[in-house]
Amino acid sequence: MRAFSDLLDNLIYTRSRNGKLRLISDYLKQASDPDRGWVLAALTGQLDFPTVKASAMRNMAMERVDETLFKLSRDFVGDTAETVALIWPDNPKGESTEMPSVGQIVDELAAVSRFDAPKLLANFMDCMGSNERYALLKLATGGMRVGVSARLGKTAFALAFDMAVEEIEEVWHALEPPYMELFAWGEGKADRPDLTGVPFFRPFMLAHPLEDKKLDMTDYVAEWKWDGIRIQIVGTGQETKLFSRGGDDITPAFPDVADAFKSIGVVDGELLVRGEFQGGEAASFNALQQRLGRKKVSAKILTEYPAFVRLYDILFDDETDLREQSWTYRRAKLESFVPKLDAERFDISSILEARDFNHLNEIRDGARDAAIEGVMLKLRDSPYISGRKTGLWYKWKRDPLVADCVMMYAQRGSGKRSSFYSDYTFGCWTEGGELYPVGKAYSGFTNAELKMLDRFVRQNTLNRFGPVREVEKTMVLEVAFDSIHQSKRHKSGVAMRFPRISRIRTDKPAAEADRVATLKKMIT
Amino acid sequence: MTNAAHWIEPHPHGIYIKPADAWIDPSRAVSRALVTHGHADHARGGHEKVWATPETLAIMGLRYGTNSGCAVPYGDGFELGGVKISYHSAGHVLGSAQILMEYQGERVVATGDYKRRTDPTCAPFEVISCDIFITEATFGLPVFKHPDTADEIQKLLSAKEANSDRCILVGAYALGKAQRVIGELRKAGYDDPIFLHGALEKMCHLYQELGVDLGDIRPVMDTEKEAMLGQIILAPPSALNDRWSRRLPDPVTAMASGWMRVRQRARQRNVELPLIMSDHADWDELTQTIKDVSPSETWVTHGREDALVHWCALNQMKARALEMVGREEEDD
Numbered sequence: 001m002r003a004f005s006d007l008l009d010n011l012i013y014t015r016s017r018n019g020k021l022r023l024i025s026d027y028l029k030q031a032s033d034p035d036r037g038w039v040l041a042a043l044t045g046q047l048d049f050p051t052v053k054a055s056a057m058r059n060m061a062m063e064r065v066d067e068t069l070f071k072l073s074r075d076f077v078g079d080t081a082e083t084v085a086l087i088w089p090d091n092p093k094g095e096s097t098e099m100p101s102v103g104q105i106v107d108e109l110a111a112v113s114r115f116d117a118p119k120l121l122a123n124f125m126d127c128m129g130s131n132e133r134y135a136l137l138k139l140a141t142g143g144m145r146v147g148v149s150a151r152l153g154k155t156a157f158a159l160a161f162d163m164a165v166e167e168i169e170e171v172w173h174a175l176e177p178p179y180m181e182l183f184a185w186g187e188g189k190a191d192r193p194d195l196t197g198v199p200f201f202r203p204f205m206l207a208h209p210l211e212d213k214k215l216d217m218t219d220y221v222a223e224w225k226w227d228g229i230r231i232q233i234v235g236t237g238q239e240t241k242l243f244s245r246g247g248d249d250i251t252p253a254f255p256d257v258a259d260a261f262k263s264i265g266v267v268d269g270e271l272l273v274r275g276e277f278q279g280g281e282a283a284s285f286n287a288l289q290q291r292l293g294r295k296k297v298s299a300k301i302l303t304e305y306p307a308f309v310r311l312y313d314i315l316f317d318d319e320t321d322l323r324e325q326s327w328t329y330r331r332a333k334l335e336s337f338v339p340k341l342d343a344e345r346f347d348i349s350s351i352l353e354a355r356d357f358n359h360l361n362e363i364r365d366g367a368r369d370a371a372i373e374g375v376m377l378k379l380r381d382s383p384y385i386s387g388r389k390t391g392l393w394y395k396w397k398r399d400p401l402v403a404d405c406v407m408m409y410a411q412r413g414s415g416k417r418s419s420f421y422s423d424y425t426f427g428c429w430t431e432g433g434e435l436y437p438v439g440k441a442y443s444g445f446t447n448a449e450l451k452m453l454d455r456f457v458r459q460n461t462l463n464r465f466g467p468v469r470e471v472e473k474t475m476v477l478e479v480a481f482d483s484i485h486q487s488k489r490h491k492s493g494v495a496m497r498f499p500r501i502s503r504i505r506t507d508k509p510a511a512e513a514d515r516v517a518t519l520k521k522m523i524t
Numbered sequence: 525m526t527n528a529a530h531w532i533e534p535h536p537h538g539i540y541i542k543p544a545d546a547w548i549d550p551s552r553a554v555s556r557a558l559v560t561h562g563h564a565d566h567a568r569g570g571h572e573k574v575w576a577t578p579e580t581l582a583i584m585g586l587r588y589g590t591n592s593g594c595a596v597p598y599g600d601g602f603e604l605g606g607v608k609i610s611y612h613s614a615g616h617v618l619g620s621a622q623i624l625m626e627y628q629g630e631r632v633v634a635t636g637d638y639k640r641r642t643d644p645t646c647a648p649f650e651v652i653s654c655d656i657f658i659t660e661a662t663f664g665l666p667v668f669k670h671p672d673t674a675d676e677i678q679k680l681l682s683a684k685e686a687n688s689d690r691c692i693l694v695g696a697y698a699l700g701k702a703q704r705v706i707g708e709l710r711k712a713g714y715d716d717p718i719f720l721h722g723a724l725e726k727m728c729h730l731y732q733e734l735g736v737d738l739g740d741i742r743p744v745m746d747t748e749k750e751a752m753l754g755q756i757i758l759a760p761p762s763a764l765n766d767r768w769s770r771r772l773p774d775p776v777t778a779m780a781s782g783w784m785r786v787r788q789r790a791r792q793r794n795v796e797l798p799l800i801m802s803d804h805a806d807w808d809e810l811t812q813t814i815k816d817v818s819p820s821e822t823w824v825t826h827g828r829e830d831a832l833v834h835w836c837a838l839n840q841m842k843a844r845a846l847e848m849v850g851r852e853e854e855d856d
Contacts, residue, residue, distance in 0.1 A: 012787055013796045065666065066838060072831045073667045077786050086667035086785065130669075134787075412765065467792075 001099050001128070003031055004039050005135035011043075011146040020148060024156035028183075035102035037178025042139050043146070044153040046177055047106070051114040052121070052140045057084050060118040060125075064089060081141060084125075085134035091126050099127050102139070103178070109140055151246055161186030166203050166386045173247060174200035199234040201243040202266060202315055202323075203386035207376060207393035214357050215394070220377045221327065222352040222360050225395055226310055227285045227373040227483070228272040229292070233257075233309065237264045242271075253294045257307050260345040264318050265337065268384075269311035269349070272371060282310070282371035284524050285497065286485040310349045311338055312376075315384055323384040330384065367398060373482065374398045400480040401522050403428065404505060404513045406435055407475040410457040411468050413442060421457035421469065422450055424501070426477050428492070428516045435473055436492035436516055444480065444500030453504070474510050478503035484522050492516050494523065528821055529632050529656050531607075532625070534846040539634060539658065539825075541625060544604035546575075548623060548634050558609065560636025561620035562587065562699055575602070577611055579619025579734055583699065586730055596621075598647065614638040615649035616803050617700030618731060624652055633817070634658040634825075639802065640809040641673060644707035645700070645736045649813075657819035658846075661827035662804040662856065663782055670782055670806040676799045677708045680756070683776060683797050688754040692797070693775035695761035697856070698724050700803050702758050703731045705780050706738045708801075709756070719744045719752055721759035721768065749773050765794055782806070782856045802856050811835060 007027045014020050024043065028036050041047045061070055061084045070087060077083040100108075105124060112120045121140060125133050138144050151165075154172055158165040163186060174195045175182055184190035231250070232243045240261045242251045251258045254271065272282040273291060283305075290305050291297070314334040315323050322330050331351075338348045352375065354360035364375050374397035382392040405426035413422035423442040427435035445453065453475075460472040480502035487495035494516065533540040538550030546556035553570035560566055560576075562583030567576070569588030576584065578595040596602065598621065601610035611621040616637040625632045631654040638649050638660065663670075684692050696702040702724045709718065717740040720728060728741055744757060753773050763769060764777050779795045782802025790798040805813060810832060814822055822843040824832050829845035836843030 009787075013790065013798065015794070015796070066834070068834050069666050069831055072828065072834075073665045076665055076828070077667055078788055082787060083667060086669070090669075 001102055001105070001132050001135065003027060004035065004102050004139075005132040007039070008135045008138065008144065008146065009131055011144075011148065017152065020146075020152060021156050021159055024148070024153065025160035028157055028160040033180055033183055034106075034178035037180060037183060038102050038106045040153055040157065040179060041177030043144060043148045044150040045142070045144075046150075047139070048142060049109045049112075049140055051112055052109055052117045053114070054080055054141050056114075056117040056121060057081060057137055057141060060084070060122045061087065063118075063122070081137035082134055085130050085137055088125050088130070088133055090129070099132065100124060105136065105139065106178075149246065150248065154247075157182070157186065169201065169203040169247060169386070171195060171200070173243070173249065174198040197236060197238075199236045199239050199241040201232060201234065201241075201247045201249075203247070204230065204232065204245055204268065205313075205384050205386060205393060206388040207395040208388055208390060210377065210394040210396040213394070215377055217354055217356050217360065219379060219381075220394075221331075221380055222354050222363075222375050222377050223312070223349050224352065224367070224369075224372050225374045225376045225397070226270040226272060226282060226349070227371050228270040228282070228288055228310075230268070231271045231309065232266065232268055232315075233261050234266050235261050235263050237262075253291060253297060254307050255297065256302055257309055257345055260342040263337070263340060264316075265314065266316035267309075267311050267334070267337070268313040268315060269309040269346075271307060271309050273305040273307050281369070284371060284483065284485065308345045308347070310347055312349050313384060325383060326381045327378050327384075328380050364396065364398065372398070397482065400482055400502070401484065402478055402480050402502060403438075403519055403522075404476050404508060405438060405479050406473050406510045406513045407453075407456075407471055407477055408435060408437055408473060409468050409470050410453075420450055420454045422454070424453070424477065426479060427473075428514045428519060429511075430492075430516050437490070438492045438494055438516065438519060439479065439481070439496040439499040441477075441479060441499045441501050444502055445504070449501075449504055476505040476508040476510055476513050477501050478505050483524055484519055486523055492519075494519050529630055531627055531630075532632055532656070534823065534825075534848070536847055538848075539846075541604075541607060543627060544607045544609070546604055549636065556604070558623055559584070560614065560623060560634065561617055563617070563637070566636060575609070575611075577619040577621050580621070581619075582730060582734060583619060583727075586726060612650045612652055613647035615640065615643060615646060618646045618703070618734060618736060620646065622650070622652065624654065630655050632656040632658065633819075635660055637662065637804055638813075639805050640813065641670075643704055643803070644711050645703045645731060651813070651816045653817060654819050656821050656823060657814065657817045658823045658825060659810065659814065659832075660804065661810060661824045661829050661832040663802060663806050664810055664824070664828035664832040666807045666831070668782065668785055668806045669808055670785070670802050671800050673708055673801055674712065676780075676801050677712050679797070680705075680709070680778065680799055681712065681714065683778070684754065684756055687776050690774040690776050691752045691755050691757055691772055693757045693759060693764065693769060693772060693777055694799070695764045695777070695779040695781075695793075695795075696724075696758055697781075698727050698760050701780055701801070701856070702760075703728060703736060703738060704803065705758060705799075705801065706741065707736065710737065710739050715739060716755065717742050719747060719755055719757040721757070721763050723760050723763070724758055744771070761793070804856055814841065 010023050065087050073087055074083045124136055154168045155165050158168050171193050181193040185192055230245045234241050240258045242254055242258055244250050273288050314330050317333050352363055377394040379392045405428055407424050408427045409425040410421040411423040413420055425437050425440045427437045430436055457471055461469045463470040479499050481496040481499040483497045485495050531542045537552050539548040546558055547554045548558045549560055549566040550557055555572040557571040558575045562580050567584050569590055574593040575596050581593040581595055584590055596611045598613050608626040610624045614620040614622045614636055622633050622635045633652050633654040640649050696705050706718055719742050776796050778797035778799055780799040780801040783789045784798035784800045822836055824845045826848045833843045833845050
């Protein structure tokens with residue numbers, strides 16, 4: 001337990017990704033089974049103890065500590081688990097009682113009833129110091145909040161056992177915590193886990209931005225890049241699962257799609273919803289957002305935002321692995337695969353008939369569809385390889401939209417930018433002559449420009465709100481963004497997708513910056 | 525309102541001793557000030573006459589350029605308007621004092637800020653029995669239990685060992701905490717040079733002049749970047765995320781403060797290495813001190829006064845919160 005609490009504390013204070021990777025992989029190498037597997041599951045959000053609630057923790061604390069003192073402390077600390085961990089009286093017997101292992105704790109938490117949960121936690125806490133108590137409570141109630149994604153956890157595992165992260169990705173989703181088979185394989189004590197009959201995730205093939213390159217259209221094929229969520233559908237005949245690009249299982253959010261897929265195979269495509277204004281065509285990303293992040297979906301949502309998948313590629317046809325084959329070969333297989341699927345829910349991404357590269361550029365410029373982000377270019381001879389390999393796939397986004405906005409607030413960045421004001425909130429003018437915030441950006445500028453903007457913020461601060469500085473409304477920033485949508489959450493009524501600073505317009509007076517009304521005309 | 529010690533009046537800007545016509549730690553200029561210690565929220569410039577320990581007067585001299593003051597060494601007493609006044613060590617920072625006042629058979633102690641742990645840079649806290657105990661409560665919540673200082677110093681030294689390709693930048697307040705961190709490092713047997721931000725130099729030199737051994741301390745300003753690799757550097761907390769730190773070789777940001785006990789506080793300051801070191805009493809020490817002093821009444825000046833007053837009530841002790849203003853609770 002101590003090793004886990006040390007790891008958790010170190011993760012809290014470590015900001016860099018590499019630092020976190022090193023900490024986790026060192027832990028995975030040194031800790032023993034099953035503790036390390038449970039910890040990996042806890043860090044990547046795979047653990048849940050339904051009978052252990054935050055209220056159990058609070059009630060348990062109230063039995064040991066005066067209620068008023070607890071409440072005053074909770075107010076000050078701002079986190080119930082941390083308050084309980086800090087305020088819990090240290091056991092006078094101290095180290096004499098043996099501390100339970102992570103494995104023991106997990107076993108007992110999984111078995112405990114709601115009624116007995118507070119007592120169980122209290123017994124554990126009595127043989128721990130405050131750091132271990134904190135780790136225990138975070139483990140029991142979930143939500144580590146230490147910035148570790150599933151991908152980072154897998155990468156740390158790969159680093160620990162000198163494997164490729166793709167190998168881990170291949171088997172990860174078929175395994176359950178505490179991942180004993182995985183560790184045994186990593187340490188060379190066992191073969192790769194057997195996954196026959198299990199619907200699991202295969203790592204995606206990704207694209208590089210095209211930038212200024214020009215490609216020969218005899219070697220490359222072009223198709224639209226749709227603005228939805230890239231997903232993978234894995235069907236075994238008995239079961240179908242949908243995975244996001246990070247390998248998260250998103251099946252529960254899209255039962256309409258999963259239920260409609262009855263075939264055996266693995267396909268790659270873009271999840272979209274049909275928009276009523278688009279005459280049943282793909283709607284903008286904004287509409288899709290209504291369906292994201294839901295654990296359960298209501299019938300109303302299912303009818304209002306019906307989802308479908310536009311297929312790009314096929315990885316497995318029945319049980320045959322096609323990933324070593326060329327794109328041309330896989331495309332032919334995909335074309336015979338799709339007609340067997342429910343046409344309401346699945347279609348095929350069409351190929352753009354471009355005579356040459358310049359013609360493709362014209363096609364790309366002419367795209368007005370809200371759900372089109374740009375075009376994809378794929379090498380005809382290329383196999384399906386996980387990750388981003390140079391020269392195989394390129395994405396060529398539509399030229400961004402731009403607007404001139406006025407800097408309103410600034411905040412310091414993190415990591416190596418922690419001493420610079422590098423996060424800017426900017427606004428546009430209303431008809432009444434007021435500035436309303438329309439977005440926030442923290443990229444797009446050079447280091448020299450960053451220094452200039454940092455100096456501007458320091459010398460033109462009007463107000464400080466904690467870490468945020470309000471500045472003189474004189475700095476005009478040209479902001480580039482991929483698209484803009486209606487938003488009820490923002491005062492201006494609009495929300496930009498992927499805004500970044502494209503130019504600093506020191507030449508432009510603030511009064512000549514764009515109006516909110518102008519932005520609203522760009523809504524797709 | 526209590527009848528006890530009717531000759532002492534708490535006001536938002538200080539504690540007034542009527543018969544002596546003098547104020548304890550007034551936050552605005554007065555004619556007669558009794559100052560407990562040199563921190564800016566207790567000692568300010570502009571008073572006509574100041575009574576303080578020789579060390580506190582030296583610190584005020586450095587900060588405000590004032591030289592007129594009556595030096596009152598620990599244990600010495602004097603009389604003012606019939607009130608017998610004496611100064612006793614508080615263990616907070618160099619020169620910090622509790623002020624004992626005796627009048628018409630009543631004994632009142634005002635602690636200023638204090639701690640109970642040993643500190644190589646100042647004299648230890650002295651328990652003085654009294655009728656009315658006027659205490660601080662900066663860390664007056666039961667979540668605050670400062671760990672062993674030696675363990676925190678060990679944490680700092682291990683981080684230094686593990687980061688020979690970086691440097692360790694420790695944020696510490698200029699008066700007291702910075703010197704204590706150095707003193708504790710020396711006590712742990714650490715002899716390497718310790719580098720200082722410019723804002724800490726004068727105070728450290730004053731400590732040395734007053735007889736506190738800080739070993740080999742050097743200004744960052746005169747040092748090459750490479751020479752600070754793997755070294756410990758001290759700076760005021762405001763400099764941690766400032767442009768100043770760009771001159772250091774990839775610093776690991778540490779901070780020595782009692783507030784570091786709360787994780788989110790440490791994270792807010794972008795601290796990678798929190799060192800829980802406080803110059804104030806923690807919860808157990810505050811409550812233990814009240815038990816040790818065993819006054820008939822406890823008055824709480826600043827900090828989390830609600831919680832401490834509530835604790836006194838739970839333990840059948842008389843207590844009240846004074847509404848003081850202008851105390852910088854973040855300074856530790």
